[in-house]
Amino acid sequence: MQVSARNALKGTVKNVVVGSVNTEVTIEVAPGVEVTAIITKSSAENLKLAEGKEVYAVIKSSDVIIAVD
Amino acid sequence: MQVSARNALKGTVKNVVVGSVNTEVTIEVAPGVEVTAIITKSSAENLKLAEGKEVYAVIKSSDVIIAVD
Amino acid sequence: MQVSARNALKGTVKNVVVGSVNTEVTIEVAPGVEVTAIITKSSAENLKLAEGKEVYAVIKSSDVIIAVD
Amino acid sequence: MQVSARNALKGTVKNVVVGSVNTEVTIEVAPGVEVTAIITKSSAENLKLAEGKEVYAVIKSSDVIIAVD
Amino acid sequence: MQVSARNALKGTVKNVVVGSVNTEVTIEVAPGVEVTAIITKSSAENLKLAEGKEVYAVIKSSDVIIAVD
Amino acid sequence: MQVSARNALKGTVKNVVVGSVNTEVTIEVAPGVEVTAIITKSSAENLKLAEGKEVYAVIKSSDVIIAVD
Numbered sequence: 001m002q003v004s005a006r007n008a009l010k011g012t013v014k015n016v017v018v019g020s021v022n023t024e025v026t027i028e029v030a031p032g033v034e035v036t037a038i039i040t041k042s043s044a045e046n047l048k049l050a051e052g053k054e055v056y057a058v059i060k061s062s063d064v065i066i067a068v069d
Numbered sequence: 070m071q072v073s074a075r076n077a078l079k080g081t082v083k084n085v086v087v088g089s090v091n092t093e094v095t096i097e098v099a100p101g102v103e104v105t106a107i108i109t110k111s112s113a114e115n116l117k118l119a120e121g122k123e124v125y126a127v128i129k130s131s132d133v134i135i136a137v138d
Numbered sequence: 139m140q141v142s143a144r145n146a147l148k149g150t151v152k153n154v155v156v157g158s159v160n161t162e163v164t165i166e167v168a169p170g171v172e173v174t175a176i177i178t179k180s181s182a183e184n185l186k187l188a189e190g191k192e193v194y195a196v197i198k199s200s201d202v203i204i205a206v207d
Numbered sequence: 208m209q210v211s212a213r214n215a216l217k218g219t220v221k222n223v224v225v226g227s228v229n230t231e232v233t234i235e236v237a238p239g240v241e242v243t244a245i246i247t248k249s250s251a252e253n254l255k256l257a258e259g260k261e262v263y264a265v266i267k268s269s270d271v272i273i274a275v276d
Numbered sequence: 277m278q279v280s281a282r283n284a285l286k287g288t289v290k291n292v293v294v295g296s297v298n299t300e301v302t303i304e305v306a307p308g309v310e311v312t313a314i315i316t317k318s319s320a321e322n323l324k325l326a327e328g329k330e331v332y333a334v335i336k337s338s339d340v341i342i343a344v345d
Numbered sequence: 346m347q348v349s350a351r352n353a354l355k356g357t358v359k360n361v362v363v364g365s366v367n368t369e370v371t372i373e374v375a376p377g378v379e380v381t382a383i384i385t386k387s388s389a390e391n392l393k394l395a396e397g398k399e400v401y402a403v404i405k406s407s408d409v410i411i412a413v414d
Contacts, residue, residue, distance in 0.1 A: 003132070030098070031099075036075040037135050038131045061107045066106050068117060069123070
């Protein structure tokens with residue numbers, strides 16, 4: 001499967017925090033560079049997300065904000 | 070300034086493509102790891118974005134989709 | 139590939155309108171039910187989107203607003 | 208009321224799961240075609256969402272990702 | 277029509293900039309407080325948006341980022 | 346820090362509701378005009394959000410939907 005989202009960063013799941021409806025997943029996409037995702041609890045279960053699993057962090061380019069110091 | 074968005078990836082602007090309303094900006098956040106952003110043309114001008122500039126790619130964790138092979 | 143987005147509606151591309159940076163794609167997900175997507179022009183080209191192609195409209199559940207009359 | 212969001216899919220609420228801050232709502236927009244929304248608990252209460260209620264799933268076209276096999 | 281989006285700020289259109297696919301609309305929601313929206317060109321036409329028109333800026337609470345100095 | 350998001354509305358925190366993963370924050374951006382944000386619980390803690398604190402509600406222009414009566 002290929003997606004139109006311009007950003008599909010390959011990484012490894014570092015941490016999973018389960019809530020009542022949502023789950024927070026932290027993904028290391030490069031040494032020391034982490035991306036955190038909030039997804040539904042049922043999606044996290046369907047994808048069998050757990051520490052160490054290889055995943056992609058998919059982000060639409062229109063969802064990225066640029067900040068400068 | 071600090072933001073609530075969980076993801077603020079530090080990087081360097083690699084490429085800027087200007088459209089009529091929007092501008093596409095590619096940011097290298099780690100060697101070989103790039104994030105593309107679509108922002109308004111006027112924002113790109115206000116931030117004086119150009120190749121080589123140091124920026125942050127700010128992404129809300131609720132905007133990240135996780136994909137697995 | 140499997141995605142955490144809860145919504146992956148299977149459909150057929152009905153129409154593609156190309157802009158300078160973005161492209162608008164209309165997908166029929168059921169008879170008479172259409173979903174319109176704005177994606178980057180380069181993504182549309184990479185995916186070789188054209189009328190009649192079978193695709194999925196992927197939508198994060200946190201991006202859906204509910205309206206009632 | 209009319210909205211700028213290109214997608215306003217008419218449907219029927221199939222399921223409502225209540226969390227501490229958010230609520231997950233599943234809407235059938237065509238036979239066998241469902242859209243899931245995560246909205247705030249208070250919004251779900253204000254709209255009196257319950258199984259069988261007729262609603263619209265409103266989605267901005269910039270929030271739709273296209274995937275192809 | 278009522279929407280699940282928590283934020284529906286009443287305002288007046290101040291400015292409309294038309295692009296090839298998208299249109300940028302600036303709305304004054306309080307004296308000196310403006311909100312800018314990027315919507316599709318066809319949506320702007322359907323809603324007959326023009327300077328002085330009364331509109332609502334509808335924003336999902338999950339799309340708001342909080343920043344502090 | 347400057348951000349590409351076109352909307353950075355200055356305001357005061359009016360209310361904070363803490364959930365298991367997310368926190369709901371209400372910000373008054375003008376007398377009688379409020380914006381509600383859902384952010385992660387840990388972000389709310391990092392930013393030390395509490396009633397009366399001065400903050401900015403940052404919103405990408407592509408996340409704003411326009412509605413008309």
